[in-house]
Amino acid sequence: MSKKLLFLVTALMLVTLVLGACAGEKATPPAEKPVITIYRIIDASGVYASINSPCAAALPHIEQWINDTGGIEGYEVRLVDRDTGGALEKAIAAYEEFRAVKPKPAAIVFWETTMSNEALRERFNEDKIVNFTQSTAYKVLWPTPSYNFGNAPSYVDIYGGFIDWLVANNPAPVKLGILTWDSGFGKGFISPETTAYEQTKGVELVGTELFGPKDVDVSTQLRRLDNAGAQFIFNNTLGGGPAVILQSAVAAGLKDKMTFVGGPWAISADMVNIAGAEAAEGYMGTTFSFAWDTEGVEAIEIAREYGLKNNLQDSFRNMSYTLTWTEYIYFRQLLERTVDAVGIDNLSGETLREQVIKTTDDPIDCLGSYIYELSSDRPAPQRAHLLKVEGGNIVPATDFFSLPDLSPSQ
Amino acid sequence: MAVNRPCGVFNETYAEDMAIVRTRFQWGLMIVSLILVFALPAFCASRIMYMVNLIAITLIAVLGLNILTGYTGLFSLGQAAFMGVGAFTSALLTKYLGLSFWVALPCAGLSTALVGVFFGLPSLRIKGFYLAMATLAAQFIIPWLFIHVRPDLTGGTDSLLVPVPTLGSIEFNSQARMFYIIMPVTLIMLFFAKNIARTGIGRAFIAIRDNDLAAEVMGVNLFRYKLLSFFICSFYAGIAGSLWAHWMRAILYEHFLLMQSIWLVGMLIVGGMGYTTGAVLGTVFIRLLDQSVVYIAPVVEAVFPYWVGSAAAAIGPFVFGLVIIVFIIFEPRGLAHRWEMFKASYRLNPYSY
Numbered sequence: 041m042s043k044k045l046l047f048l049v050t051a052l053m054l055v056t057l058v059l060g061a062c063a064g065e066k067a068t069p070p071a072e073k074p075v076i077t078i079y080r081i082i083d084a085s086g087v088y089a090s091i092n093s094p095c096a097a098a099l100p101h102i103e104q105w106i107n108d109t110g111g112i113e114g115y116e117v118r119l120v121d122r123d124t125g126g127a128l129e130k131a132i133a134a135y136e137e138f139r140a141v142k143p144k145p146a147a148i149v150f151w152e153t154t155m156s157n158e159a160l161r162e163r164f165n166e167d168k169i170v171n172f173t174q175s176t177a178y179k180v181l182w183p184t185p186s187y188n189f190g191n192a193p194s195y196v197d198i199y200g201g202f203i204d205w206l207v208a209n210n211p212a213p214v215k216l217g218i219l220t221w222d223s224g225f226g227k228g229f230i231s232p233e234t235t236a237y238e239q240t241k242g243v244e245l246v247g248t249e250l251f252g253p254k255d256v257d258v259s260t261q262l263r264r265l266d267n268a269g270a271q272f273i274f275n276n277t278l279g280g281g282p283a284v285i286l287q288s289a290v291a292a293g294l295k296d297k298m299t300f301v302g303g304p305w306a307i308s309a310d311m312v313n314i315a316g317a318e319a320a321e322g323y324m325g326t327t328f329s330f331a332w333d334t335e336g337v338e339a340i341e342i343a344r345e346y347g348l349k350n351n352l353q354d355s356f357r358n359m360s361y362t363l364t365w366t367e368y369i370y371f372r373q374l375l376e377r378t379v380d381a382v383g384i385d386n387l388s389g390e391t392l393r394e395q396v397i398k399t400t401d402d403p404i405d406c407l408g409s410y411i412y413e414l415s416s417d418r419p420a421p422q423r424a425h426l427l428k429v430e431g432g433n434i435v436p437a438t439d440f441f442s443l444p445d446l447s448p449s450q
Numbered sequence: 451m452a453v454n455r456p457c458g459v460f461n462e463t464y465a466e467d468m469a470i471v472r473t474r475f476q477w478g479l480m481i482v483s484l485i486l487v488f489a490l491p492a493f494c495a496s497r498i499m500y501m502v503n504l505i506a507i508t509l510i511a512v513l514g515l516n517i518l519t520g521y522t523g524l525f526s527l528g529q530a531a532f533m534g535v536g537a538f539t540s541a542l543l544t545k546y547l548g549l550s551f552w553v554a555l556p557c558a559g560l561s562t563a564l565v566g567v568f569f570g571l572p573s574l575r576i577k578g579f580y581l582a583m584a585t586l587a588a589q590f591i592i593p594w595l596f597i598h599v600r601p602d603l604t605g606g607t608d609s610l611l612v613p614v615p616t617l618g619s620i621e622f623n624s625q626a627r628m629f630y631i632i633m634p635v636t637l638i639m640l641f642f643a644k645n646i647a648r649t650g651i652g653r654a655f656i657a658i659r660d661n662d663l664a665a666e667v668m669g670v671n672l673f674r675y676k677l678l679s680f681f682i683c684s685f686y687a688g689i690a691g692s693l694w695a696h697w698m699r700a701i702l703y704e705h706f707l708l709m710q711s712i713w714l715v716g717m718l719i720v721g722g723m724g725y726t727t728g729a730v731l732g733t734v735f736i737r738l739l740d741q742s743v744v745y746i747a748p749v750v751e752a753v754f755p756y757w758v759g760s761a762a763a764a765i766g767p768f769v770f771g772l773v774i775i776v777f778i779i780f781e782p783r784g785l786a787h788r789w790e791m792f793k794a795s796y797r798l799n800p801y802s803y
Contacts, residue, residue: 129740
């Protein structure tokens, strides 16, 4: 290769790099009719890839559906995704990119790690941009008032709901063990309020054991909890997390001795695949979504129709996909209310936030798949149900119920 | 350096001989560059400013590593953990003791330097692969301490919120404002890093790198200089960590794990060990490459949907690994060497020699 050619290639490569790294979301070009853009920052290929990949696949289908059915108050909608692979640096870079767009986004859907949410929480407040997050650890959502709102019930409330179910369906004394990830997410439900709630309800917490997201065996922790008399094991993990617990339980001969229950992200088709149907049998999750093949729920039927129409790959036909639909149906209605109330020109983080907290009095029904009612002090939805693995499938174990308010004292 | 001098320019004093900036043209270029750099926030979006800040902070850590690895020949896999020490020191001092950021910044550097010296002690007995393993211990021990020692103060596995730096009534709460802290500090650190190689200390480091036995025979005190190298390297890491903490405004042990240390070493390899320019080029190149992946990945995914699927965005580490292999095979002296060759070629053009 001649020197000139080498120089040319190097120069081209550098220019591509600089342009690529500096590339950003362009401001919406002036048009006769504005386009409403909803930005999302998501870890679709990093540690949360197992649950977020189908969420990424859902976006173009949802955009198609919204625009097929009249957009938002007649305005065309564009859904923009930025996959960060779970890297904090990239998540913040994407945030800086989106917040600089003119006009400033009213909201950013921020489906990132708890770590990234904690890092950006105050910036959402300062920039007055609503953060729609799936990371509902109490340190992300509280203190209130703030611009950070959960798309899913908060981990503390979810845990409270699980305690309610535990007490209502099992004879006292109930002995509970916690086996969860040693991370902000994994321990996101452990707070003074949840501990007090266990005691009030008469649940005896016999032990709390932790493990790392990369650990492949937790039989030692399980044995300790077994020795302490735990009948139920609660975890707040996802993907491989519950699978490791279940496989370790099988290996330790404890699978039939205990009931295993998880938080909102701890039950999924992906998890069943990793653990194996046999190990996952009977496993439960306290969550707020429906399985892909659920019949009789309008939102899920629309999701299925668009998924099939767009040849959604088989492995993505699961709860993560349908859950994304539920949440964007909520965003759509929220934006419709805001545009209806203040007009497209006044659509901002502040006006959108007002509509979010108005859902306390006027909840948003996501076409039968979920109901959102949030307030300034309780910035996450308040209903959940338990799902169960039966014969390798995920089926509802209970109807939706209201979650107790375990908001942290401020 | 003589080879870089324009034709007809001669040194007449020792000061001229030692100068980094030698001609009026170079002075002019430097002043214009500085003006342009400090005017960046006026015409760059916050996303670009974010990138500049990220690169600048990373550069400080890589410069420190260059002093240890590039100049002294001691290998460390603990630079990210040392950054963590600086970050937590600065955060704890400002958050709980109410100290100003301006006080916490040097304290962070000094405390990290002491921790670095402690983990550098094995370098007196071992080197190469074994020293890398010893410094790896720092990468396991330090994050463990962040999580388990006084988690009520450090946040444990939750993020620790860090106060925004202030100067009078000015709050440094945006990318543009933080730039005016980060960039001057980076330039100062760069200046010292560039100069250290030209001092007696720097020459002792280089002597140790080239042959430590010969250096000792020549009177270089290995004990002193090896630990001094760790001290300076960790000081740089501590400063970078402190800036990181106040720029990020929330820190967690996960920001300072082994993978980050490997990235820092990778930047140095790609840039070229033993060159200050190499640290700059390597940091800029790898950081831009990493950020570019976010935009290149969807294109790759669209072109090869069945090959990479939705994992395209995760090709960052793949590309990073590939780049390191390519550089080790084809340009082990890094981008800095390529840059030197380019300059020489440009200067001599159209002659070959």
